[in-house]
Amino acid sequence: MTGNSSNKLYKQIKKTTDKMFTMGLWIITALILVLIFGLLLYILSKGLPKISFDFLVGLPSEIDAGGGIGPFLLNSIYVLIISLLISIPIGIGSGVYLSEYAPSNRFTEFIRTCVESLASVPSIVIGLFGYVLFVDIFNIGLTIIGAGITLSLLNLPVITRVTEEAIQTVHNDLREASYAIGATKAQTIVKIVIPAALNGIISGVSLAACRAFGESALILLVGGTGTSGEMWDWNFMSQGGTLPVHLWYVQSEALVEDASDIAQKTSALLVLITLLLSLCIRLPLWIRDFRFHSRSKRN
Incomplete structure (x- = not known):
């Protein structure tokens, strides 16, 4: 008892x-x-x-009130697109290689350790590397292309590590079933493994994109604080100042009377665009899952 x-x-x-x-x-x-x-x-x-339409497409003013953020908004999108075009294919490819093709040895573990270490490096350190590479060595100055390439270096470790982890969570039964019907390893990875791990991969891309859009220290060192001064300038050799950099400048050094209003509107726009960016990246997955569940219910 x-x-x-x-x-x-x-x-x-x-x-x-x-x-x-x-x-x-x-x-x-x-x-x-x-x-x-x-x-x-x-x-x-x-x-x-x-926020008004004139504020979104207007040119900034150094002295007069009522200026816009058009060139900075365009640069933010431009730099983000350049960085993602570089980092997404390389990052996903690296994650697939480490998960599916790399042999299990000390050298592979060393590579994984390096990737994890790079993912935790402060952005200002990568910005200093970009400054030395593009400003000192290549001598091209503070540019959009330099900011975009350097920003891709910030995204690469995150996308690589998340992709590898997402692929490793896919059950081996799916791979074995694919091999059993005669599919090659490449076909299995492309048609079975990656679609099954797509939720995790997209989460990594979304995290990297939102982080990159709000980055300021790196852009400040490699892209500069200014723009070309024109709204629709697609020259990637122009200065690459973005919205976060402009927000910092307005709050610290701007002389315009409505600096506080510009800072408030820019902050709200940054938050809104970051939320919309995350939603837009995940939207195809939600549509795919919705269609899958709809077909399952019909069957």
């Missing part, structure tokens, strides 16, 4: 402790979510109602 009572008491204490721990995690999660949503709503409510 004493042993049974002790076991029951132990189980009751364990069950109570588990409930308390779970409740504590839910409370902490709820507090964090409330804090994040409150901060986002505060930033958006301060600047979003003031």
Whole structure:
């Protein structure tokens, strides 16, 4: 009887402790979510109602009030596209190689360690590398192309590591079933493994893209603080100042009277574009999953 009572008491204490721990995690999660949503709503409510079309496409002004952010917005999109065009194919290809083709030895583990180390390097260090490479060695100055290439170096380790982890979570039964019907290794990877790991890969790309869009220290060193001064200038040798850099400049050194309003509107626009960017990257996956579930219900 004493042993049974002790076991029951132990189980009751364990069950109570588990409930308390779970409740504590839910409370902490709820507090964090409330804090994040409150901060986002505060930033958006301060600047979003003031944004106009003229502000989005207008040229910035150094002295007069009422200037826009057109060239900086264009540069932000331009630099982001250049960086993703470089980092996505190389990063996904590297992740596939490390997961599916690389032999399991010390050299491969050393490469993984290097990738993880690069993913944790501060962006300003990569920016200094880009400054030395493009400004000192190649002597092309502060440019959009230099900022885009350097930004891709920031994205590469993240996309590579996330891709490798996502592919490794795909069950081997899928690979074996594909081999059983005569598919080659390349066909299995392209048609079976990558589609099965696409959710994780897209999450990595979304994380890298949103981080890159909000990057400022790296752009400041390699792209500069200014633009060409024209709205629709696609010359990648122009200065590559982006919205985060412009926000820093407006808050610290701008002489215009409405610097505070420009900063509020720019902050709200950065938050809004980052949210929309994440949604747009994930949208194809949501459409694919919706169609899959719809077909499953019909069958």
